[in-house]
Amino acid sequence: MAEKQKKTTIHDIARELDVTFSTVARALNDHPAISAATKVAVLETAKRLNYQQNKLASSLRSGRTNVIGIIVPSLDTSFFSSVVHGIERVMNENGYSMLLYQTGESLSQEKKGIETFLQSRVDAIISSVSGEVEVREFYEQISKRQVPLLFFDRAINDLPVPSVTINDYQAGFVATEHLISQGYKSIAHFTSDQNLTIFKERYRGYHDALQKYNLPLQENMIFKGKLSLDFGKASVQQLLDQQVPFDAVFAAEDYTAMGALQVLLEKGVKVPEEIGIMGFANEAFGAFVTPSLSTVDQQTIRMGEETAHLLLKLIGTKDYYGATPERLVLDPILLPRGSSQAK
Amino acid sequence: MAEKQKKTTIHDIARELDVTFSTVARALNDHPAISAATKVAVLETAKRLNYQQNKLASSLRSGRTNVIGIIVPSLDTSFFSSVVHGIERVMNENGYSMLLYQTGESLSQEKKGIETFLQSRVDAIISSVSGEVEVREFYEQISKRQVPLLFFDRAINDLPVPSVTINDYQAGFVATEHLISQGYKSIAHFTSDQNLTIFKERYRGYHDALQKYNLPLQENMIFKGKLSLDFGKASVQQLLDQQVPFDAVFAAEDYTAMGALQVLLEKGVKVPEEIGIMGFANEAFGAFVTPSLSTVDQQTIRMGEETAHLLLKLIGTKDYYGATPERLVLDPILLPRGSSQAK
DNA sequence: CTGAAAGCGCTAACAG
DNA sequence: CTGTTAGCGCTTTCAG
Numbered sequence: 001m002a003e004k005q006k007k008t009t010i011h012d013i014a015r016e017l018d019v020t021f022s023t024v025a026r027a028l029n030d031h032p033a034i035s036a037a038t039k040v041a042v043l044e045t046a047k048r049l050n051y052q053q054n055k056l057a058s059s060l061r062s063g064r065t066n067v068i069g070i071i072v073p074s075l076d077t078s079f080f081s082s083v084v085h086g087i088e089r090v091m092n093e094n095g096y097s098m099l100l101y102q103t104g105e106s107l108s109q110e111k112k113g114i115e116t117f118l119q120s121r122v123d124a125i126i127s128s129v130s131g132e133v134e135v136r137e138f139y140e141q142i143s144k145r146q147v148p149l150l151f152f153d154r155a156i157n158d159l160p161v162p163s164v165t166i167n168d169y170q171a172g173f174v175a176t177e178h179l180i181s182q183g184y185k186s187i188a189h190f191t192s193d194q195n196l197t198i199f200k201e202r203y204r205g206y207h208d209a210l211q212k213y214n215l216p217l218q219e220n221m222i223f224k225g226k227l228s229l230d231f232g233k234a235s236v237q238q239l240l241d242q243q244v245p246f247d248a249v250f251a252a253e254d255y256t257a258m259g260a261l262q263v264l265l266e267k268g269v270k271v272p273e274e275i276g277i278m279g280f281a282n283e284a285f286g287a288f289v290t291p292s293l294s295t296v297d298q299q300t301i302r303m304g305e306e307t308a309h310l311l312l313k314l315i316g317t318k319d320y321y322g323a324t325p326e327r328l329v330l331d332p333i334l335l336p337r338g339s340s341q342a343k
Numbered sequence: 344m345a346e347k348q349k350k351t352t353i354h355d356i357a358r359e360l361d362v363t364f365s366t367v368a369r370a371l372n373d374h375p376a377i378s379a380a381t382k383v384a385v386l387e388t389a390k391r392l393n394y395q396q397n398k399l400a401s402s403l404r405s406g407r408t409n410v411i412g413i414i415v416p417s418l419d420t421s422f423f424s425s426v427v428h429g430i431e432r433v434m435n436e437n438g439y440s441m442l443l444y445q446t447g448e449s450l451s452q453e454k455k456g457i458e459t460f461l462q463s464r465v466d467a468i469i470s471s472v473s474g475e476v477e478v479r480e481f482y483e484q485i486s487k488r489q490v491p492l493l494f495f496d497r498a499i500n501d502l503p504v505p506s507v508t509i510n511d512y513q514a515g516f517v518a519t520e521h522l523i524s525q526g527y528k529s530i531a532h533f534t535s536d537q538n539l540t541i542f543k544e545r546y547r548g549y550h551d552a553l554q555k556y557n558l559p560l561q562e563n564m565i566f567k568g569k570l571s572l573d574f575g576k577a578s579v580q581q582l583l584d585q586q587v588p589f590d591a592v593f594a595a596e597d598y599t600a601m602g603a604l605q606v607l608l609e610k611g612v613k614v615p616e617e618i619g620i621m622g623f624a625n626e627a628f629g630a631f632v633t634p635s636l637s638t639v640d641q642q643t644i645r646m647g648e649e650t651a652h653l654l655l656k657l658i659g660t661k662d663y664y665g666a667t668p669e670r671l672v673l674d675p676i677l678l679p680r681g682s683s684q685a686k
Numbered sequence: 687c688t689g690a691a692a693g694c695g696c697t698a699a700c701a702g
Numbered sequence: 703c704t705g706t707t708a709g710c711g712c713t714t715t716c717a718g
Binding site for chain 4: 687
């Protein structure tokens with residue numbers, strides 16, 4: 001039965017070479033004041049003895065872990081997994097590892113995640129928050145400890161924290177404007193409960209676009225709920241049942257739009273001829289369905305990469321929370337497709 | 344300008360309460376031999392002083408980090424992000440954090456990931472490998488160090504390492520058998536370059552199903568390449584161009600199947616009446632396209648959860664590499680849909 | 687160019 | 703029930 005043999009340390013290497021362990025440490029860190037000869041010797045024996053640096057010890061002493069904590073609602077979502085993909089790739093290239101935490105949109109989980117990260121002494125935290133109002137105090141803990149924090153997509157705007165987001169207002173506006181330009185005049189909006197700014201902003205964009213083109217905003221055409229295929233189905237069904245006259249749907253999320261589309265097609269309603277549909281998020285299926293689903297692309301991977309780059313730029317700052325926070329706002333990309341152009 | 348104030352340690356708490364720091368340490372760890380009174384006092388001042396345990400120090404001393412390293416090709420894939428989702432949720436509930444590493448299918452990245460994890464002294468590593476033959480030696484390093492290792496989906500079968508996979512042979516078999524049962528007789532197969540067992544197995548299942556029903560295996564109907572929408576398109580196009588008589592396609596991955604479907608529909612070929620299509624992986628779009636795409640579900644979230652549970656069960660073992668490795672094989676779920684039933 | 691010494695913050699015997 | 707002691711393996715002055 002294999003015994004857990006002791007790991008080799010710099011002391012072991014030092015003993016082999018008859019130098020002190022601090023010489024070994026320097027050699028391994030490529031310190032300038034070490035002769036090339038000893039460096040070679042150290043590296044060679046390190047390899048021979050199968051040495052692996054103990055990052056725990058090194059971090060404990062140096063105060064830097066080279067680990068970034070990242071908090072997202074869920075990875076089982078193309079949006080977040082794609083952003084995390086972008087972040088990880090860039091941070092990884094720059095020598096950082098990522099600690100991952102999913103909250104499932106639960107506040108207690110979010111608090112636990114932050115606590116774990118703080119205890120793990122991560123060098124920074126990147127987060128997309130669950131409920132903006134409720135989690136303020138958790139995040140204030142982070143700044144109190146002077147740990148760099150960066151928001152992406154979902155930020156708490158009145159906290160002085162850098163962020164990378166997309167312009168959701170503009171996205172809502174151009175999506176609605178596009179429908180209007182195609183001749184639709186009675187546009188319903190299916191959105192989320194309004195506890196997150198991103199949905200408020202999309203709604204505001206929708207609202208202002210209607211206003212700009214002198215179209216009335218009708219309360220009975222606004223549906224708020226948990227965005228999903230079923231919510232989209234139920235909402236459009238309700239419009240139909242109540243015989244609300246509408247000729248387009250702008251859903252704040254693609255699955256919801258898809259639900260609406262499915263019900264309409266089932267009922268024999270012609271899309272886009274009779275009713276136009278716009279989704280949001282550019283899920284993979286949108287390009288493949290019939291008619292193809294018009295939507296708004298959020299540049300997920302780019303968002304991840306920009307998030308990482310901004311953090312890398314700021315992480316060296318002497319006083320992270322002293323400066324006015326840099327907020328990068330990406331432009332949404334309108335993707336008009338079959339479901340919205342025909343009139 | 345806010346100064347980086349020193350973090351409070353158990354010594355600070357001890358000083359406040361006029362006890363020794365080891366009493367404080369015990370109180371914080373809820374050690375039985377500490378009076379309720381001091382526990383309360385310690386907890387109270389800990390909170391008041393905003394104490395956060397330093398896990399680096401604790402792990403360095405105890406030898407346990409409660410961190411699991413997880414290696415995947417890419418998170419920008421519904422399959423892997425979904426499995427990671429499942430793993431993280433379960434491990435998190437059991438007090439573990441996840442360090443994440445994406446390889447982008449690159450061997451050097453895979454090696455770097457393993458090295459980082461070993462240096463970070465993770466308590467275990469969970470991995471889905473990139474190239475089985477080529478990365479053997481990296482993985483042997485892990486067992487040499489007695490660090491628990493678990494494979495999911497893509498395993499190196501001749502290494503004595505536990506794993507959670509799905510039965511890809513059976514999946515390939517039932518997918519093909521389903522097509523046959525629907526009356527299709529000339530079934531093409533679009534698959535990956537055969538460096539990974541999972542694709543070899545799917546192919547073997549396809550092969551044996553044909554054999555069982557006395558259908559000939561035709562070399563000119565087998566296409567191997569980098570699975571993707573474009574590969575699917577190019578492959579059917581080639582079948583069409585060469586006028587190979589075929590009446591069904593079994594693709595080892597959904598996007599590839601979708602590419603085939605798109606080209607056929609463009610050409611006016613009736614699916615499923617003239618040609619049947621089966622995909623693989625149950626991507627979200629499959630349920631929404633027209634005709635809906637038949638596919639095989641891999642139980643991704645469940646795979647993640649089972650992976651976590653198996654690891655949790657094994658991680659306590661005294662001699663992880665002494666026992667014969669437990670290999671959990673999940674059953675694939677055939678999802679027959681519109682694209683394959685009509686004849 | 688190398689050595690000596692201190693200590694990061696905690697855990698875990700061993701005493702009492 | 704609490705205190706003492708000895709490190710975990712490394713980084714980082716300060717000497718020489």
